[in-house]
Amino acid sequence: MPSGCSPHYCLRMRLLTHSDVDRLAFGVIMLGSGGGGGEEDVHAVTTMLRQAMRTGGPVRVLDAGEADPEALGVRVGLIGAPTVMIEKLPSGDEAAEALRAVQSPGDVPVSAVIGWEIGGCNGLFPLVLAAQLGLPYVDVDGMGRAFPRIDQTTYDAAGLPTTPLAITEPSGNRALLDSTGIEKLARTVMVDFGGWAMMVAKPLRLGDAVKVGVTGSLARALELGTVWAPPPSDRHWASSQEEPAPPQVVRTPEERAAASGGFVVTRGKVIEVWRESTGGFPRGTVAVQRLDADDSYVRLEMQGEYLVALADGEPLVTTPDLICCLDAETGRAIAAERLSYGTVIDVVAFPAPSQWVRPRMLGRVDPRAFGYDLDYVPFGLS
């Protein structure tokens, strides 16, 4: 297995239907590790996805092994603040427009859509594009979670090109960037475009993408969604073609964590939240008073995502491993930017995709890459 997930999560070719959207949405939020857009933002994208599927039909999802290595796959993602997207609504055509910008009429057409960042909103945008274009989605992405920077992908780490990069926004503006310092340039353009923009990078050979990317991440999102999504209280699942809705059993966070390869760090109450914004990126720290131990705290360090969890000065979980905060009352995931004082939360950790924890890759995504004077702590060691 090249990827971080076990065989039974990987899908044989299947169709992604309306009935999968909700748990998929919950799964990508969890893979966001607190970043990549919160529940409301992802919900907005699910609306787009449902709309696209109504017109274009269910999305065909190919297992990484099934993809034609020589065919081209395109990746798409949102840059900027997903929250702004709720105010400045997308037209829906941004991604297709950006794709047209990176592809000249004479180029080999792309034959599939691949993932860029499975965590958060960006886990769903490729599916929207796939549904719009009638292309299959190959289950691979560059992060296996959410990260704040464009270059924090396994594609980038392997030297696959990100440029030329097309950036578009709802009112029709578009920019085609080709630069070495793409991160800074793209962000500058994004700010000028109004706080968020859609970007499409130069298409990749599917063989390359599958070789270096995080495969099976969509399946992982579906799995997390299945295990963790709270039971739908006010909606009906669309009639499922493949499998009946799983029987609803109340499971403890520990049981759910065990069922999804993670562990519960603590259940606690948020007693301190401190945020600042330095250099355009948010940064903050949260103290969670443990409910399972007297006078003991878990500190969460966050930027766009939850990056480090420390228990009494001892790092427990560190990026690239995932940290999710779930509201203990509702079971909903709470984004880093939304965590507020007084909330009782379950802090849950999941392992990073295995690609990231190789020595040469860690430097891109470990705590030091985010400015913390801490080494990566192998998952589950402490």
Added chain:
Amino acid sequence: MISDGDSLTVRDLLGVGALDGQVLAGARGLDTEVLDVRLAADIGAVEACAAGDLVILTGHAPYLVEVALRRAYSADVRAVVLVRPTSGSYQPPSAATLSFANRLGVPLVQTQAADPLLVADGLRTAVRRPDVSAARLLNAVTARMRRGKADPRTVLPILDEELGVVTALVSADGTAIEGTTPLGLPESVLASSVPAVVEVADGTAVAVPVESDRTGHVRLWLVSHLRSGGKRWVDTVMQISQVASWALGKWVAEERLDVERRARSRGSLLAELLACGDDVPPQLVQQAVLAGWRLDGWHTGVYAVPQTPDHRMALDPSRTERLRASLARRGLHGQVVEGAEGWSFWLTNDAEPPQSQHREITMRLQQAVASCALVAGVGRPHPGARGIARSLGEAREAAAMAGPSKVVHIDELGVRRLLSMAAETPALVDQATRLLDPLTGVEDGQLLRTLAVYLDEESVTSAAAARLGVHRNTVSQRISRAEQLLGVSLLNPDERLAVHLACRAARATEE
């Protein structure tokens, strides 16, 4: 609490001023000894720390502080010091961090400095070379003492500031002459004659003798109150206190000598000045000027003597000081010179003072001498060097007449002298007796008494009645009766004066 170890504790370092900081949390660990100091720019440096170290952390992110605290605790590090930059952003440790430090018992100290390196350097010297930092402190103290006068008002603040202690100059009976005596200082310490280190409320006190008499009884102590009590630090404070005590001892000796010398020289100078009469030799003028006396201008002399003559009293300098202070308080600034029986004092004006001055001087003097249990006489103003002698001569004369009225001016003395002369002239006394004979024995002498009071009260019936405690009409009736018996009319000024004089003479003979 006095620890036996040879190293400084965290509390000591805070006390010494080597660590000018605020303990945020973990006070439980303040009495542990610090063996070395490390500057940690990152977690790696914190991990490299050994037991006994004190860590200065340059970062202050909450997670960093907590990780450092945890590592510090595991490695038996004695304290974590945060350096708050003098400029730029700083996030003080949050409640969760403080609570964590308290739980671990690792002191978390916050200090403010532009450069953490300097903090580390100062602490390192204090920790590794306590003798060097003690020497530096001693240097600083002596250098500052050299610059100023070595009196308690100068020396004690220097000790307080340099050593971060609270010092006091305490007499053997426990009175703080300067500063505040530490609470709970045992009396036995002040009764002994050797330096002592004792525990007092809220810390430790170091007592060092300043001055003792011939028998070895210590009259004055220098007491320093320390909040921390590491042995090394107590020793340092003791050493420096001892040096300071020598300076203070010298001050005591000088003061005493000065007081004695001044008293003697002033006394003999004035005696010479009074003796030389009108012709003041230049040599004497020079001495007077050196003594700070002004010879020109108009001088008003005052001579004060004890209210009740006390023959065994050697006029001691302290009484002179008290009189000087009492006079100065009432705006009477001049030279006070003690003599064998009393004090000479004179005020000097540029020009001849107006007549009205003497009443005011008398009034103020009255208040001044009364508070010192003295009576005084005042002379007339006279100019020049011999004016001093003349005015003082008059004052001395007036003082001899001072009775219950406390202060007598020489001018008042003229009237009294006239009266006393009258009383002493036998012919006048005979005349008076004859004149008043009709009243003698009448109504138990009441008529005569009433007449005398009536005349003393300027023939005002009501005033006389008030003084005698009788009704006005009674006085009027008695006066009419007296006039009848004597065969005089008090409306006639000549007769009234004669009767008044006779009354006075009669009273003088009675007395």
